[in-house]
Amino acid sequence: MYKAMSQEFVHEPYRPGETIAAVATPPGDGGVAIVRISGDNALITAAQIFSGPIHSYVSHTAHYGRIQTPSGEKIDDGLALIMRAPRSYTGEETVEIMCHGGHLVTRRVLDAALSAGARAARPGEFTFRAFMNGRLDLSQAEAVQELIGAKNQWALQVAEGQLEGRLSRLVENFQERLTHLAAILEAWVDFPDEGLEFTTFEEMVHDLNTLQTEIQHLINTYHEGRILHEGISICLIGCPNVGKSSLMNALLDKERAIVSPLPGTTRDLVEDHVRLSGLNVKLIDTAGIREGADWIEREGIRRSRLAMEKADLILFILDASAHMSEEDRVLLHELPPAKTIAIWNKIDLPHTTLPPLLAHTLQVSAETGEGIETLKSTIDQVIWKEGPPSREEVVITNVRHQQALEKAAQAIGEVAKGLNTGVSPEFLTLEMRSGLSALGQIMGTNIGEDILSAIFSTFCIGK
Numbered sequence: 001m002y003k004a005m006s007q008e009f010v011h012e013p014y015r016p017g018e019t020i021a022a023v024a025t026p027p028g029d030g031g032v033a034i035v036r037i038s039g040d041n042a043l044i045t046a047a048q049i050f051s052g053p054i055h056s057y058v059s060h061t062a063h064y065g066r067i068q069t070p071s072g073e074k075i076d077d078g079l080a081l082i083m084r085a086p087r088s089y090t091g092e093e094t095v096e097i098m099c100h101g102g103h104l105v106t107r108r109v110l111d112a113a114l115s116a117g118a119r120a121a122r123p124g125e126f127t128f129r130a131f132m133n134g135r136l137d138l139s140q141a142e143a144v145q146e147l148i149g150a151k152n153q154w155a156l157q158v159a160e161g162q163l164e165g166r167l168s169r170l171v172e173n174f175q176e177r178l179t180h181l182a183a184i185l186e187a188w189v190d191f192p193d194e195g196l197e198f199t200t201f202e203e204m205v206h207d208l209n210t211l212q213t214e215i216q217h218l219i220n221t222y223h224e225g226r227i228l229h230e231g232i233s234i235c236l237i238g239c240p241n242v243g244k245s246s247l248m249n250a251l252l253d254k255e256r257a258i259v260s261p262l263p264g265t266t267r268d269l270v271e272d273h274v275r276l277s278g279l280n281v282k283l284i285d286t287a288g289i290r291e292g293a294d295w296i297e298r299e300g301i302r303r304s305r306l307a308m309e310k311a312d313l314i315l316f317i318l319d320a321s322a323h324m325s326e327e328d329r330v331l332l333h334e335l336p337p338a339k340t341i342a343i344w345n346k347i348d349l350p351h352t353t354l355p356p357l358l359a360h361t362l363q364v365s366a367e368t369g370e371g372i373e374t375l376k377s378t379i380d381q382v383i384w385k386e387g388p389p390s391r392e393e394v395v396i397t398n399v400r401h402q403q404a405l406e407k408a409a410q411a412i413g414e415v416a417k418g419l420n421t422g423v424s425p426e427f428l429t430l431e432m433r434s435g436l437s438a439l440g441q442i443m444g445t446n447i448g449e450d451i452l453s454a455i456f457s458t459f460c461i462g463k
Contacts, residue, residue: 016132017092019045021113022121023106024462030101035109036462037097037118038090038126043082046095048116049109050080054095059084067099069112076105090126091133124459128452131444138444138455139167142398145459146229152278154388155228158395166394167401168443170218175439177211178412182432185415189426201419208416215409218396224389225397227312231273231280232383235311237304237335239327242319243345245270246366248285251376276376279383284311313382314340315375320363321349332357341378347371400455404441411435 019039025032037045047054052065062081068074078099088094099109114120124145131141143162150156161167181204236244252274270285286304308314316335318328332342342357348365355361360378364371389395396402411434418428441447 019118020121020125021118022462023110029103033099033101033106035097035113037113038092038094042093042095045113045116045118049112057082067109070116075108076100090129091135123461124456127459127463128456137168139442151280157391158228158397170394171439171442178436181207185425185429185432189429205416205419208412212409212412215405219402219405221395222402225395229397232312233282234313235284235307236315236317237286237308238317242317243366244317245285247317247345248283250366250372251283276379316340316342317345320344320347320351320354401442404438407438408435
C-alpha cells in the first residue's frame with residue numbers, strides 16, 4: 001500500500017536549512033490568513049517582504065508592519081511572528097506572516113515570499129522537517145494529521161494524547177524492556193561458557209509473555225480507534241417492503257430514500273451520513289433480498305450482500321405486521337449475529353407476539369418514530385461493546401501502527417516458544433531483532449523513504 005502511494009508523491013532528499021514557504025491556513029476567504037516561512041534564510045526572506053526590522057525582533061514576539069513585494073509594492077498590513085531555532089515547530093528559523101484572509105491577498109503574500117528566495121513547501125513538509133529535526137517522532141507527526149481530521153470529540157482526545165507522546169512513551173517502554181531481554185539473549189550466545197546468570201530461561205519466557213500480552217492489549221484497541229477515526233458503516237438488510245427505506249429516513253431525520261408500497265423500489269445502494277452518539281455513521285439502504293427478481297434487481301441484491309459483508313453493523317429489518325417468511329428465515333441464518341441487530345418494524349400496525357431473533361432484537365415504527373431512540377442507544381452499545389475509550393487510555397487509530405505491533409508481538413511469541421522448546425538462543429536473536437525493528441518503525445527509526453513519503457503525502461500543504 002505504501003509503495004503504491006509513494007508513486008504519487010515522493011519527498012525529495014531532505015536538505016537541512018533550505019527555506020520553504022506555504023499558506024498555513026485553509027483556502028478561501030476569511031478574517032486572517034498565515035503564510036509560514038521556515039529554514040535558515042527565513043528571516044532574510046521575511047525581511048524582504050515585511051517593513052519592520054525582522055532581525056532585531058525577539059523570538060516568539062509578534063510585530064505590526066507593512067507586507068510588500070521584494071520590490072517594495074505594498075500588499076497589505078499585518079503581523080510578523082518570529083520563532084527562532086530550535087524553539088519552533090520545525091526546529092528551524094521560522095516566520096509567520098499574518099495578513100487579511102482574502103484568497104487574492106494571501107496568494108500575493110505567498111508569491112512575494114517565493115520571489116524573495118523561498119521554495120514552495122510540499123504537502124506535510126513542515127511536519128516532515130519537525131520529524132527530521134527531532135521535534136516530533138513519527139507517531140506524533142501522524143497525530144498532527146489525525147488532530148486536523150478528527151470527526152468527533154473522542155477522536156480529538158486520542159489525537160491530542162498521541163501528539164503529547166502517550167503512544168510514544170508506551171512504545172518506548174516496550175522497546176526498553178525488549179532491548180534488555182535481547183541483550184541477555186545475545187550474552188548467552190556470545191559467552192555460552194561463562195556461566196552468566198542475568199536471569200533464568202523461565203524468567204525470560206515469563207517476561208516475554210508479559211510483554212507480548214501488553215502489546216496485544218494495545219493492538220486490540222485498534223477496533224475502537226478505527227471507529228473513532230473513520231466512523232462506522234451500518235447496512236440495512238431485509239426482504240422487500242419491510243420498511244428499510246423508511247427506517248433509514250427516520251434515522252437521518254429527512255427524506256433520503258424513496259418509500260413505496262411496491263416491492264423492489266430500491267434497486268441499488270442508497271448511502272447517506274449521520275452523526276449517532278458523536279460518531280460519523282454511513283447508512284446504507286439496500287435492495288430487498290428475494291428470489292425471482294429480474295436481472296436489474298438481482299444485481300442490486302448482489303450489491304446488497306457485498307455491502308452486508310463489509311459493514312461494521314447490520315440492521316436486519318422485518319415486517320411486524322406480517323408473518324416471518326421463509327426468505328426472512330434464510331436471510332437470518334446468513335447474518336453474523338455478533339454485528340447484527342434484528343428489528344421488527346411497523347409495530348404501529350396490528351401484529352401478533354414478536355419473538356426475539358438475536359441477542360439484540362428491537363421493535364420500532366419508522367412511521368411514528370416509536371423505538372428509534374432505543375435503536376440508537378443499542379447501536380451505541382453493540383459498536384462499543386465495553387464503552388468508548390477513556391481520556392487516559394492509549395488507543396491506536398493507525399493501521400500502520402497495528403501492523404507494526406502485530407509483527408512485534410509475533411516475533412516475541414516466537415522467541416518465547418523457542419526458549420520453551422529448547423531452541424538454542426543463537427537461532428532466536430534474529431526474531432528478537434525483528435521485534436525491536438517493528439517497534440522502531442512506529443517511532444520512525446528503521447523506516448524506509450517510501451513509507452515516509454506515503455505518510456506525509458496525506459498531509460495538507462502548509463502543515
